Amino acid sequence: MEESSDVIELAKIALADELFAVKIYSMAAKIVRNRSTRDRLLRISEMEKGHAEFWKPFLKNRGFDLTKIKVSSLKTAFYALFLRIFGLAFTFRLMESGEREAVELYSRMLEDPNISEAEKAEIKKILEDELIHEQELAEEGSRFEKFLDHVRDAVLGMNDSLVEILSVTAGLAGAYGSTFYVALSGLVVAIAGALSMGIGAFVAARAQRQVHERTLSRILLAARYAAHVFKERIRNFMEDKGYSSEASLKVADESMKDPKLMARIISEEEYGLREEKLENPAA
Numbered sequence: 001m002e003e004s005s006d007v008i009e010l011a012k013i014a015l016a017d018e019l020f021a022v023k024i025y026s027m028a029a030k031i032v033r034n035r036s037t038r039d040r041l042l043r044i045s046e047m048e049k050g051h052a053e054f055w056k057p058f059l060k061n062r063g064f065d066l067t068k069i070k071v072s073s074l075k076t077a078f079y080a081l082f083l084r085i086f087g088l089a090f091t092f093r094l095m096e097s098g099e100r101e102a103v104e105l106y107s108r109m110l111e112d113p114n115i116s117e118a119e120k121a122e123i124k125k126i127l128e129d130e131l132i133h134e135q136e137l138a139e140e141g142s143r144f145e146k147f148l149d150h151v152r153d154a155v156l157g158m159n160d161s162l163v164e165i166l167s168v169t170a171g172l173a174g175a176y177g178s179t180f181y182v183a184l185s186g187l188v189v190a191i192a193g194a195l196s197m198g199i200g201a202f203v204a205a206r207a208q209r210q211v212h213e214r215t216l217s218r219i220l221l222a223a224r225y226a227a228h229v230f231k232e233r234i235r236n237f238m239e240d241k242g243y244s245s246e247a248s249l250k251v252a253d254e255s256m257k258d259p260k261l262m263a264r265i266i267s268e269e270e271y272g273l274r275e276e277k278l279e280n281p282a283a
Contacts, residue, residue, distance in 0.1 A: 017101075044133050058119065099133045219267060234248075234265050
C-alpha cells in the first residue's frame, strides 16, 4: 500500500498548490493594469479552481479529510508582499516555476498504477493546462526580460565590488603605511578577484548543467502524455524562424517520433539551453 500512500501525498500537494495558485493569480489580476494580462490571469485562476475541484473528490474518495488542506497564510502574505514590491516581472518567474513543478508532479502521478484510467484522463487534461499556463507565463515574463537582465547585471556588479572592497579593507587593516603590507594587500585583492571570478564561473556552469538536465527530464516525462502540446510549440518555433508552415509542421511531426529530440528542441528554443554551452564544469 506504499504506492497508494504516495498517491495521496502527491494529491494533497496538488490540491494545496492549486488552491494557492487560485489566490495568487486572482491577487495579481487585481493589481495589473494591462487588460489582456488581467484577463489571462483571471482565466488561469478559473482553470486552477477547476483543477482543485477535481482533487477534492479524488482525495475524499480515498478517505482523506479535506479540512486538513490549508493554504499557508504566511506563504500567501509573502507572495502578496513580493508582488507589490517587485511587481509582475519577478512574480511571473515564481509563478512559472510553480507551473513547472506542477507539470513534473502530474507526470509522475500518471505513471502510478493505483490511479484509474478515468482519473488519469482527467489528470492528463490538467497536465496539458499546466503546460499551457507555463508557456503563457513565459510569454508574459519575456516582456520584462531586459529589465530582469539589468537587475541581474546590477546584482553581479555589486557582488564583485563588495568582494574587492572587503578584500582591500582586509589587506590594508595591517598595513599601517608599510609598503610591504600595501603590496601584500594588492596581492590579496588580485587573488580574491581571481578566486571570485573562477568560483563564479564554475558554479554558473555547474548550475547551468543541472538546470538543463532537470529541464530535459521534466520535458521527457511530460512528452509521454502531452506530446501534442509540445508539437504545437515546435511548429510555432519553426515558423518564427522563417520556415514555411509545411516545413514547420514536418519538423514538429518528426519530433513526435523521438521524445529526446522533442525535449532537446524545447529546451533549446524555449529555455536557451544549448548543448555546446553545457560542457562539464568538473572536466
